[in-house]
Amino acid sequence: AQxxxxxxxxxxxxxxxxxxxxxxxxxxxxxxxxxWYKQPSSGEMIFLIYQGSYxxxxxxxxxxxxxxxKARKSANLVISASQLGDSxxxxxxxxxxxxYNQGGKLIFGQGxxxxxxx
Amino acid sequence: EADIYQTxxxxxxxxxxxxxxxxSQTMGHDKMYWYQQDPGMELHLIHxxxxxxxxxxxxxxxxxxxxxxxxxxxxxxxxxxxPSHTSQYLCASxxxxxxxPLHFGNGTRLTVT
Numbered sequence: 001a002q003x004x005x006x007x008x009x010x011x012x013x014x015x016x017x018x019x020x021x022x023x024x025x026x027x028x029x030x031x032x033x034x035x036w037y038k039q040p041s042s043g044e045m046i047f048l049i050y051q052g053s054y055x056x057x058x059x060x061x062x063x064x065x066x067x068x069x070k071a072r073k074s075a076n077l078v079i080s081a082s083q084l085g086d087s088x089x090x091x092x093x094x095x096x097x098x099x100y101n102q103g104g105k106l107i108f109g110q111g112x113x114x115x116x117x118x
Numbered sequence: 119e120a121d122i123y124q125t126x127x128x129x130x131x132x133x134x135x136x137x138x139x140x141x142s143q144t145m146g147h148d149k150m151y152w153y154q155q156d157p158g159m160e161l162h163l164i165h166x167x168x169x170x171x172x173x174x175x176x177x178x179x180x181x182x183x184x185x186x187x188x189x190x191x192x193x194x195x196x197x198x199x200x201p202s203h204t205s206q207y208l209c210a211s212x213x214x215x216x217x218x219p220l221h222f223g224n225g226t227r228l229t230v231t
Contacts, residue, residue, distance in 0.1 A: 033217055043206060045161075045222035052217055089158070095216070103168060104149055104212055105176065106220055108161040 003027065004092050004109035011114050013082045020067070021077040021112045023092030029053075031097040034075040035106060036066070039089040048090075051075055082116045089113050121145055124209050124223035131199055132231055139194045139226045141209030150192040151210045151220060154178060161208065167192060199230040 005024045013019040025034065036048040051059045051066045059066040067076040079086055090113075093106040122143040131137055143150070148169040153161040153176075163176030167186040181203070182196050192211075196203055206227050210220040 031216075035219055037222075043208075043225045043227065045208060045210070045220075047219040047221070050217055050219060091161070097216075103151075103166040103174060104214060104216075104218070105151060105163050105166055107163075107177075108153075110160045111158070113158070 002109075003107045004094055006092055006109040006112050008112045009110070011112055013079075013114065013116055015084060015116055015118050016081055018078060018080045019082055019114065021079070021090050021092075021114065023075045023077065023109060025073050025075065025092075025094050027073075027094065027096050029096040029098055033095045034066070034068070035093040035095070036064070036075075036077045037091045037093060037108075038086075039091060039111070041088070045091070049077070079114075084116050084118060087114060087116045122209060122211055122221050122223040124207075124226050126226060127224060128227050128229075130229045130231060133198075133200055135199050137196050137199055137228070139207055139209075139228070141192045141194070141223060142190050143192075143211045143221070143223075144190060145211060145213070145221070146189060147211035147213050147221075148189065149212045149214050150186065151212075152176070152182075152184060152192070152194050153208045153210065154180065155206045155208060155225075157206070165194065199228075201230045204228060204230050 034051045038046045049061045089111045092109040125140045152165040162178035164180040165184040208225045209223045
């Protein structure tokens, strides 16, 4: 079963507008962490933001914020005031407590390709 | 900025050749990982290491092997490259805390002809 699901293969947004990238996850662990990464066409993976399962508040990092709805098992990334440089693939990832005890690996979703229009 | 380096950046090689993809990090991280990614697709873990002399297979079966003789170095080797090995290989490291992100290198794009 897919642990991380990103249902939007591609998204378009107008420059300076906000955009939400969806991510739902599946885990039976009570403790887990959720991460978002950006992958430009050059291929490197850039860490954007982290949300822990016990964090009371939604995480924010500059123009990035995470809309965390634990009961719905969703962790959507919100990018405010989109810029042309935001055009990239975006990946949602999860670390379960089980995985932490087995090397701390991240499980990734399929990604969403975001295109920012001028 | 994470200090993790992968070489080569691009590699085109013929079938049957032995190749080693290099990965080094200067952050003293104990945990290191190799992920495989086809273009536009998700990342799949193929190997990881807890520290020196520790290596484990990941979720995706791979014909590659890894070694971890030094903390900073985690090379990946393919004894006999095949076209099915054509992919991007991403190396990552982590300080190991539960909320610690993985820091990735720039990747090696491998093409086997």
